[in-house]
Structure formats: structure tokens, C-alpha cells
Amino acid sequence: MDSRLYYEPLANGVERAPTALQMFHTTPRIMRVAHWHAQVEVNYIVRGWAHYRMAGHDVRFSAGDFALFWGGQPHRLDDISDDLVYAGGHLPLVHFFRLRLPAGVQSRLMQGATLVSSATDAADPVNFLRWVEYARSGDAMKASLAVDELLLRIERLHFSPYRLLPETAAVQDEGGLDPHISPIVVRICDYIAANFREEIDSIDIAVAAGIHPKYAMTVFRKCTGMTLNDYINLMRLSYAQAMLMKDGASVLAVAMESGFGSLSAFNKSFRRIAGMSPSDFRRDVRSRPAVAAMATLDRAIAP
Incomplete structure (x- = not known):
């Protein structure tokens, strides 16, 4: 029998708290x-x-x-x-x-x-x-x-x-991060962090950051390699992942609670990052073997 301990997220785990340090x-x-x-x-x-x-x-x-x-x-x-x-x-x-x-x-x-x-x-x-x-x-x-x-x-x-x-990956943005751009990205991330479970778009984000929507999209993609929609969906998927791992809510309820407007949009986004449906992901997580002893998940250990 496999006696190793397997990861189980807490209610306030890193997946469910994508804005927290x-x-x-x-x-x-x-x-x-x-x-x-x-x-x-x-x-x-x-x-x-x-x-x-x-x-x-x-x-x-x-x-x-x-x-x-x-x-x-x-x-x-x-x-x-x-x-x-x-x-x-x-x-x-x-x-x-x-x-x-x-x-x-x-x-x-x-x-x-x-x-x-x-x-x-x-x-x-x-x-x-x-x-x-x-x-x-x-x-x-x-x-x-x-x-x-x-x-x-x-x-x-x-x-x-x-x-x-890997050492063979291509490097972009060789000039480093423009110090004038960084505060803009921080403002964008702040707004998305506070509102990702609501219906938001590039105009909402740009207004909050005090810049033009096209500039917001350009700056964010330059710094992160993602579109604004990609990042919003990632925040939602991170939150949804934790609900699927821990909660008993239906997949539809998870989709709505995470900020997706429809079950089809949720399934499509989830498959893109996880390579499987939300239902299959939940089944795979719950199929992990039981363990006889449970260690403290997160404790301070003296070096």
C-alpha cells in the first residue's frame, strides 16, 4: 500500500486565494x-x-x-x-x-x-x-x-x-522591464485581483488603471506574455480548481462561483489548462489513495 501523504488544499489554500501572498x-x-x-x-x-x-x-x-x-x-x-x-x-x-x-x-x-x-x-x-x-x-x-x-x-x-x-527556451524582452510600465501592470493586477469573479473587460480594467484599453492590453501582454482575458481566466480557474479539490459543489455551481458566465466557457477554459474536464479532474483528485497517518500540512521546522 502506498503510505505516502498526498497534497490536499486547505479552505484558504494557494489555489483558492490567487491574490494572496x-x-x-x-x-x-x-x-x-x-x-x-x-x-x-x-x-x-x-x-x-x-x-x-x-x-x-x-x-x-x-x-x-x-x-x-x-x-x-x-x-x-x-x-x-x-x-x-x-x-x-x-x-x-x-x-x-x-x-x-x-x-x-x-x-x-x-x-x-x-x-x-x-x-x-x-x-x-x-x-x-x-x-x-x-x-x-x-x-x-x-x-x-x-x-x-x-x-x-x-x-x-x-x-x-x-x-x-530549459536552457533552449527563447528569450523575449531582452531590454528588461520598463520602470514606467511596472506600476501600470501592478494597478491592472490589483483591479483584476479584486474583481475577477465578476464580469469585467478591458475597458473596466483600463479605467481602473487610468490608461487607454489598447495600451492596457499591449502593456500587460508585453510584461506577462498573456492577454488580459488569459489572466482573468487563470485567476478564475485557480479559484475553481480549489473548489473542485475540496468542496462538494456541482461543476455548474463551481463555474458560476468562479466568475465564468456559462458552463461551456468553464469547461473549455479548464480543458485548455488541465487537459481534462472539471469532472475528470475532480475524480482524479479524489481517487488518491487513503493514508493511515496525517502529518501537519504546514508547520514551521527549525533548520
Whole structure:
């Protein structure tokens, strides 16, 4: 019998909270099926190793590795060492586009690349543990400091060797992110985050961002590689995925609650990202083997 623990999302899990910044320091569970979420994921391997199946490539992170990847691409943690402990966070795009990263990195990540750096040091596991504690402290200033310090740590990648996997992927936007564009993308992401379950379009988004609709579409696609509609649908699908994994609601109720105007639109969008229908996805998730013992899903572990 398979005695491994399998991932089960919490009611406020990363899929169901696509606008939230969540931080973790934990021993994760492997995933029965791929999942996705509308944040950039940051992983630091404190101990052991983790193997991911990304969209188009596999990657193994080992102790001391620091990694970033776009969670909007379906990915699956499919194997881990018995002693794995990893730390990190899920960065909504409003934070991701505050980052000053090397030229081309942001666009590569949004296209599905994985950034991996082994240039870490003894301060990293200590810092990640503190950031988790600050983020969960209930103190707004501590939470803000945790976010700012994490972003600064990511920006230090400017000064360290790193790899972008797969190495053969094309790089666009070689000039890096225009500092005048970044605040616009942040405003767009803020508005979509607050309204993605409602009926919104490019005009609503442009008015909220204070720009022309055509410019809003151009800027957003340049920075993310996605159209505005693609991103809105991703937010909705992330939320719907969590409902399918956890709740007993009908597929129709999930479609409506997630912001899709019809069941047919929901099925079409879901099949495009998951490669299966919402009903098949729910069945596959629920077919995971039972386990005799349940470990704490997310706990602070001293390095």
C-alpha cells in the first residue's frame, strides 16, 4: 500500500486565494495531479530534495537551491526525499512586478522557465523561517517587512550565478522591464485581483488603471506574455480548481462561483489548462489513495 501523504488544499489554500501572498516553511506532500495558481512560486530547499514536473520540463531541487517559477503553468511535485524541508512563498503578480530582475528573466519565467540558483548561504534558512513567522504574526508592519525582505533577497540574484531551465527556451524582452510600465501592470493586477469573479473587460480594467484599453492590453501582454482575458481566466480557474479539490459543489455551481458566465466557457477554459474536464479532474483528485497517518500540512521546522 502506498503510505505516502498526498497534497490536499486547505479552505484558504494557494489555489483558492490567487491574490494572496502566502509563505511557508514545511515538509510538503506530493501531488496526485498537477495544479496551478496565479502566483510566482519561490522555493528554498532547506534539507533533502524535491522533484517537479513542470509544463514542458522536469527539474530537481536539492538542499541549498533557491528557485522561482510561474505557478500559472500546471506543475506537480511528484517525488521528494524522506527528509525534505522547504521554505518559500507564493508571490502575486503585484509583488512580482515590483522586482528588479536581470533583463529577460521576468518574461522567461512568465513563459514557463524555472530559475535555479545554488549560490545560497547559511543565512537563508534562518531568514525564511523568520519571514514565515513575521508573515503570520498578525502584525502588519512585520508582515510588510517579511515581503520587502523576501523581494530584496530575490533581487540579489543579480549578483549570483543562476540557471534558467530549459536552457533552449527563447528569450523575449531582452531590454528588461520598463520602470514606467511596472506600476501600470501592478494597478491592472490589483483591479483584476479584486474583481475577477465578476464580469469585467478591458475597458473596466483600463479605467481602473487610468490608461487607454489598447495600451492596457499591449502593456500587460508585453510584461506577462498573456492577454488580459488569459489572466482573468487563470485567476478564475485557480479559484475553481480549489473548489473542485475540496468542496462538494456541482461543476455548474463551481463555474458560476468562479466568475465564468456559462458552463461551456468553464469547461473549455479548464480543458485548455488541465487537459481534462472539471469532472475528470475532480475524480482524479479524489481517487488518491487513503493514508493511515496525517502529518501537519504546514508547520514551521527549525533548520
